[in-house]
Amino acid sequence: MERLAVITGASSGLGREFARQLKEKGEADRFLLIARRRDRLEALADELGNAEVLPLDLCQEEAIEAYTAYLEERKLEVFYLVNAAGFGKFGDYRHVGAEASAAMIDLNVKATVLITHATLPHMVRGGHIIEIGSGSCFTPLPHFNVYAASKSFVLHYSKGLREEIKPLGVSVTCFCPGWVETEFLGVAKPEEGVRYPKNPKPLLKAKKVVSYAISRARRGKMLAVTNWYTKLQHMLFKLLPDRILTWLWLKTVL
Ligand SMILES: NC(=O)c1ccc[n+]([C@@H]2O[C@H](COP(=O)([O-])OP(=O)(O)OC[C@H]3O[C@@H](n4cnc5c(N)ncnc54)[C@H](OP(=O)(O)O)[C@@H]3O)[C@@H](O)[C@H]2O)c1
Structure with a gap:
């Protein structure tokens, strides 16, 4: 039986890397690739073979309707869902x-939930959902506030959903990477003069973190927290009050 992977955010960064590695590792052999940039999706589809592209702006409600119809009309069975479309913007509320605050919520929160809900009736037993959180989902982050809060939502949503859908035999993994070399930091960069992490470290390679996330998802793990730095953040999150974590962010990263 074919194993279909639906990947949002497949035109770049982590989403594209998930597509490549799911193929390489024999985890999926058919792909549905979603993002706005059609040319990028088509180039990846050519590289993968047996891949369809669905160029959509997931901030638009019609996009979710179009995706739902696409799955239903073709009666697709989905083995992997990787919800990698997302973006962040550095800066304070002003x-x-x-517009950007609402778009972050629309994409990182609303589209993540709606794409997941539209896919669930098509997921096959033994399948996996990978939602993309972040190292920032563990702590309130002033000057990256809406983004961090949106990722905190993804973490809690993933944990709750995982329990709800256990009877379906589908696992949910929340992937929480630290800083990764993708287009993300370029998109997040604010205008001149705004406070933001100019030299975020450690900067990880997409290849490495995605390989780790797939190995965690295959084993049905709840969390895939990448490198030592993010694991430390995660541990401190459990031990320290938010105000100290926020102070650390302001002093050591910004
Ligand atoms: N890189 C990091 O340091 C880092 C760390 C933690 C978490 N993350 C999370 O990882 C996920 C992937 O980010 P990345 O690092 O791979 O960044 P990226 O290279 O900028 O990729 C983001 C992807 O989201 C898609 N996208 C953006 N807006 C969209 C929209 N309105 N509709 C549909 N697709 C849209 C982009 O495609 P189009 O522009 O073609 O639409 C692109 O494929 C995000 O959720 C991000 O928050 C990243």
């Missing part, structure tokens, strides 16, 4: 502004 600099990020209403």
Whole structure:
């Protein structure tokens, strides 16, 4: 039986790397690739073979309807769902502004939930859902606030969903990487003069963190927290009050 992987955010960074590695590792042999940039999706589809592209702006409600119809009309059975579409913007509430704040919530929160819900009736027993959280999901982060809060939502949502869908035999893993070399930091960069992490470290390779996330998902693990730094954040999150974690972020990263 074919194993279909649906990957959002497949035109770049982590999403594209998930597609490549799911193929390489024999975890999936058919792909549905989603993002806005059609040319990038088509190039990846050519590289993978047996892949379809669905160029969508997931901030638009019609996009979810189009995706739902696509699955239903073709009666697709999904083995992997990787929800990698997402973005962040550095800056305080004045600099990020209403439009970008709402778009982060629309994409990182709303689209993540709606794509997952649309996919669930098509997921096959033994399948895996990978939602993308972040190292930032563990702590309130001033000057990256809406993004961090949106990822905190993804963490809690993934944990709750995992329990709800246990009877379906589908696992949910929340992947929480630290800083990774993708287009993310370029998109997040604010205008001149705004406070933001200019030299985020350690900067990880997508290849390494995605390989780790797939190994965790295959074993049905709840969390895939990448490198030592993010694991430390995760541990401190359990031990320290938020105000100390926030102080550490302001002093050591920003
Ligand atoms: N890189 C990091 O340091 C890091 C760390 C922690 C978590 N993350 C999370 O990892 C996920 C992937 O990010 P990345 O690092 O791979 O960044 P990236 O290279 O910028 O990729 C983001 C992907 O999201 C897609 N996307 C953006 N807006 C979209 C929209 N409105 N509709 C549909 N697709 C949209 C982009 O495609 P189009 O532009 O073609 O639409 C692209 O494929 C995100 O959720 C991010 O928050 C990243």
